[in-house]
Amino acid sequence: MISTRGRYALRVMLDLAENGGAGYVPMKEVAARQGISLKYLEQILPALVRAGCVEGVHGRGGGYRLARAPELFSVGEILRLAEGDLAPVACLQMGAAPCPRAETCRTLPMWREYYDLTNKYFDGVTLADLLGAETPDEAKG
Amino acid sequence: MISTRGRYALRVMLDLAENGGAGYVPMKEVAARQGISLKYLEQILPALVRAGCVEGVHGRGGGYRLARAPELFSVGEILRLAEGDLAPVACLQMGAAPCPRAETCRTLPMWREYYDLTNKYFDGVTLADLLGAETPDEAKG
DNA sequence: TATACTCCTATCAACCTACTAGGTAAATAG
DNA sequence: CTATTTACCTAGTAGGTTGATAGGAGTATA
Numbered sequence: 001m002i003s004t005r006g007r008y009a010l011r012v013m014l015d016l017a018e019n020g021g022a023g024y025v026p027m028k029e030v031a032a033r034q035g036i037s038l039k040y041l042e043q044i045l046p047a048l049v050r051a052g053c054v055e056g057v058h059g060r061g062g063g064y065r066l067a068r069a070p071e072l073f074s075v076g077e078i079l080r081l082a083e084g085d086l087a088p089v090a091c092l093q094m095g096a097a098p099c100p101r102a103e104t105c106r107t108l109p110m111w112r113e114y115y116d117l118t119n120k121y122f123d124g125v126t127l128a129d130l131l132g133a134e135t136p137d138e139a140k141g
Numbered sequence: 142m143i144s145t146r147g148r149y150a151l152r153v154m155l156d157l158a159e160n161g162g163a164g165y166v167p168m169k170e171v172a173a174r175q176g177i178s179l180k181y182l183e184q185i186l187p188a189l190v191r192a193g194c195v196e197g198v199h200g201r202g203g204g205y206r207l208a209r210a211p212e213l214f215s216v217g218e219i220l221r222l223a224e225g226d227l228a229p230v231a232c233l234q235m236g237a238a239p240c241p242r243a244e245t246c247r248t249l250p251m252w253r254e255y256y257d258l259t260n261k262y263f264d265g266v267t268l269a270d271l272l273g274a275e276t277p278d279e280a281k282g
Numbered sequence: 283t284a285t286a287c288t289c290c291t292a293t294c295a296a297c298c299t300a301c302t303a304g305g306t307a308a309a310t311a312g
Numbered sequence: 313c314t315a316t317t318t319a320c321c322t323a324g325t326a327g328g329t330t331g332a333t334a335g336g337a338g339t340a341t342a
Contacts, residue, residue, distance in 0.1 A: 001142060002229050004331065007248070014247055026287065040332055046289065059340030060286045075251065089143050106155055106271045107148070110216065114262055121255055130247045145300065167318065181301055187320065200309025201317045 002083065008036055009044050009082035010075065010130075016054065017070040017127055024055075024063035047081050070131055076122030086118050143224065149177055150185050150223035151216065151271075157195065158211040158268055165204035188222050211272055217263030227259050 015030045027045065031038040045064065048054045053073065054064045066073070080086060084094075089111045091099040102108055156171045168186065172179040186205065189195045194214065195205045207214070221227060225235075230252045232240040243249055 001231070002252075003329090007230065010248055024287095028287085037332060039334075042289070043332090049288090056288055057340075058286085058288050058338075059342095061341060062287045062339090064288085087142070089148065107151055110266055110271065111143075114259075117258065117262060118255075121258060125251055130251065144298095165318095169318080178301060180303075183320070184301090190320090197319055198309080199307075199317085199319050201311065203309070203318050205319085 002079065005044055006079045006082040008034075008041060009048060009078050011036070012041060012045070012064075013048075013053070013066065013073065013078055013127055014130060016064060016066050017131055020065050022065075024057050024061065024065050026063035029063075044082060048078070051077075051081050053078065053081065069128075071126050071128035073127040074123045075125040075127070075130070076119055078127075079122055086115070086122065088114050088118065143220065145181075146185055147220045147223040149175075149182060150189060150219050152177070153182060153186070153205075154189075154194070154207065154211075154214065154219055154268055155271060157205060157207050158272055161206050163206075165198050165202065165206050167204035170204075185223060189219070192218075192222050194219065194222065210269075212267050212269035214268040215264045216266040216268070216271070217260055219268075220263055227256070227263065229255050229259065 011034050012027075012030055015034060016025055019025055019029070019033070027041050028038055030036075031041050045054065045056070049056050049064075052067055055067050056062070056064050076086070087093040090096060091102065091108070092111055092115055099105065099108075152175050153168075153171055156175055157166055160166055160170070160174070168182050169179055171177075172182050186195065186197070190197050190205075193208055196208050197203070197205050217227070228234045231237060232243065232249070233252055233256055240246065240249075
């Protein structure tokens with residue numbers, strides 16, 4: 001399941017895209033608009049900064065802004081940064097201890113294929129797709 | 142993420158398909174073969190019985206057996222019984238309080254489409270597919 | 283130098299997961 | 313009828329995760 005971390009990260013990115021324009025937007029404003037705890041958002045954002053998705057500027061007049069245009073961000077990229085992983089089972093998570101059953105596991109290939117499906121789906125949706133009020137389908141077609 | 146409940150349920154069904162034949166298999170044996178706590182399995186199985194996926198018989202010579210042939214079980218059916226739901230976000234879970242943002246939510250259509258994708262994928266894989274040592278792809282093609 | 287931001291770290295309550303434990307009910311074997 | 317074997321029911325529990333809150337340090341601007 002996608003937790004609030006991933007969902008909030010997405011909402012912040014969308015908020016920056018809509019309300020950002022060219023300048024920096026303080027998280028305080030985003031938190032108020034989105035109805036999310038400022039302190040909680042402050043925990044989520046550094047990962048997006050380190051990955052070069054948003055740029056943060058300290059001090060008065062500072063805030064965050066998107067590092068690229070919305071059509072250049074995939075949802076998959078943002079979710080992976082916030083959630084760490086989109087693996088459907090523990091044994092496929094990065095850094096997981098290799099499962100001793102892996103060789104003979106009847107279900108592992110299925111989990112792998114679903115994992116691929118998941119990554120491909122979310123990599124195929126961009127922030128720009130979500131900003132248009134259309135469904136991702138329509139955006140793609 | 143698919144938890145052990147769903148994964149164990151699948152493994153039990155596969156074990157019954159492989160080692161069951163026509164008769165009843167005691168959970169004790171399945172637990173030993175699969176290296177899973179018997180007491181934990183006993184918690185998972187009633188849901189499969191109630192749904193008519195497996196049949197349990199008490200007493201000496203009893204145990205469980207599949208209620209249908211392996212090709213008539215989809216993985217999706219079993220996972221939903223064990224996990225309750227395959228919803229990727231809380232607001233899509235059955236019985237969830239309706240989200241006040243639903244009307245204007247930019248991301249909800251995407252979650253919905255991914256939810257559909259998930260159900261369709263797992264509904265398209267059968268126990269029989271997993272029993273053949275092939276990948277689900279090959280089984281389908 | 284005061285202010286307004288980002289960013290770091292610690293803490294915490296609530297909840298969930300994965301399991302353990304101890305039974306009761308039902309069926310069969312002797 | 314009794315002992316045994318199995319399914320099935322219910323409660324508890326250690327450890328981890330989630331979703332926050334809190335306090336402050338670092339940094340840029342006016």
